[in-house]
Every structure is written in C-alpha cells, then in structure tokens.
Amino acid sequence: MQDRPTETTQPAxxxxxxxxxxxxxxxxEAIAVEDDSARHFGHAGYRPEGETHYNVRLVAAxxxxxxxxxxxxxxxxxxxxxxxGGMHALSLRLLTPEEAAAER
Amino acid sequence: xxxxxxxxxxxEVTENPVVLYMKGTPMFPQCGFSARVVQILMHMGVKFxxxxxxxxxxxxxxxxxxxxxxxxxxxxxxxxxxGGCDIxxxxxxxxxxxxxxxxxxxxxxPAA
Numbered sequence: 001m002q003d004r005p006t007e008t009t010q011p012a013x014x015x016x017x018x019x020x021x022x023x024x025x026x027x028x029e030a031i032a033v034e035d036d037s038a039r040h041f042g043h044a045g046y047r048p049e050g051e052t053h054y055n056v057r058l059v060a061a062x063x064x065x066x067x068x069x070x071x072x073x074x075x076x077x078x079x080x081x082x083x084x085g086g087m088h089a090l091s092l093r094l095l096t097p098e099e100a101a102a103e104r
Numbered sequence: 105x106x107x108x109x110x111x112x113x114x115x116e117v118t119e120n121p122v123v124l125y126m127k128g129t130p131m132f133p134q135c136g137f138s139a140r141v142v143q144i145l146m147h148m149g150v151k152f153x154x155x156x157x158x159x160x161x162x163x164x165x166x167x168x169x170x171x172x173x174x175x176x177x178x179x180x181x182x183x184x185x186x187g188g189c190d191i192x193x194x195x196x197x198x199x200x201x202x203x204x205x206x207x208x209x210x211x212x213x214p215a216a
Contacts, residue, residue: 068187
C-alpha cells in the first residue's frame with residue numbers, strides 16, 4: 001500500500017493521512033488524493049505551511065444507493081479531524097464502480 | 105451555536121426560494137468555489153440571494169452547523185440544503201439542477 005518509501009521517515013503528510021483514512025472507511029476500488037494548496041496561494045484559507053486544499057476522487061461500492069449529499073457527508077465524517085486541524089477546502093468526486101466505468 | 109443564528113438562517117432560507125451562503129458577494133466573490141456557483145446560477149438566469157458569510161463570523165460557523173456541512177459555499181433551494189460547489193457543479197452538468205429548480209417551481213431563464 002505504501003508506494004512512497006522515501007517518505008516513510010517523514011511525518012505523514014495530510015494527503016497521506018486522508019488517503020489512509022478513506023481507505024479504511026470506504027475500502028475504495030480507486031482513490032486519488034491531490035494536495036491543491038499551492039494553487040490557492042494567497043486565497044482565503046491559505047496558510048504559508050500549506051496543507052489546506054485537497055481534491056479527492058474516490059470510487060467505492062459503499063456509495064451505491066446514496067445521494068450526492070449523503071456520500072459527501074460520509075467522507076466529511078471520516079475526515080472530521082482534518083477539518084478540525086486546518087483543512088480548509090475539500091473538493092470531492094465520489095463515484096460508485098458503475099458510475100466510474102460509465103465515465104471512461 | 106446560538107438560536108439567534110439558526111433562526112436567522114431558517115428565516116432566510118424560508119423567505120427566499122434560492123439562497124447562496126458564500127464568501128464575498130455575487131458581484132465580487134472572494135473565493136473560487138463561491139465564484140463558480142454564482143457563475144452557474146447566473147448562467148441559468150436564477151434569481152438568488154447571496155449572503156456573505158465573511159461579514160459575520162457567527163454566521164460563518166453557524167451555517168456549517170445548521171447544514172452539517174463543513175465548507176462554504178452552500179446552496180439552499182426551497183429551504184433545503186442542496187450542496188456545495190462540487191455537488192452544484194455536478195448537478196448542473198447532469199441537468200439535474202435545472203430539474204430540481206423546476207420541481208420547486210423556480211423560474212430559470214437560460215442564456216440564449
């Protein structure tokens with residue numbers, strides 16, 4: 001699972017924590033977490049130390065039968081500590097395996 | 105969170121068919137996510153009330169608790185929470201936002 005061996009001695013980045021947390025909570029078929037903080041330089045919520053803005057794409061069977069709002073709420077709930085710890089923005093693309101297949 | 109803030113929100117979303125809690129104003133959004141939702145609503149020709157949460161710290165926190173949603177912007181239609189920037193964008197692209205507004209009896213005037 002850990003595919004960045006050079007980072008193992010560093011404190012986990014927020015992106016790595018988000019990914020680990022979402023893997024545990026949703027057992028996703030696919031997951032991508034992108035730290036988008038640099039693109040928001042100087043904007044509201046920006047902090048010099050970064051780690052404020054994230055884009056997440058998550059494909060999980062757990063989303064079947066759930067509304068968009070319900071899917072997002074489930075992700076927010078899983079990441080409540082990151083919001084409390086200074087995460088400012090989280091852009092979500094939450095798909096069932098079927099929806100992800102239709103996208104291709 | 106004080107009842108005063110919840111009551112204010114409740115009244116706002118009840119009295120106005122479409123309300124956007126945002127950073128900045130519709131004319132001068134101060135956040136890219138708020139700007140995108142404004143752009144979509146304006147493109148659809150929807151009349152909406154923009155509420156600038158940056159003017160009131162208690163509202164900025166209160167709206168998050170009211171909706172159980174941790175980020176801003178937040179769109180309300182017919183008194184109900186619809187979503188933030190991602191959901192509004194996805195619904196618009198899928199044609200669902202137009203349908204949702206029509207179902208609530210809210211007029212849109214798509215740009216010619």
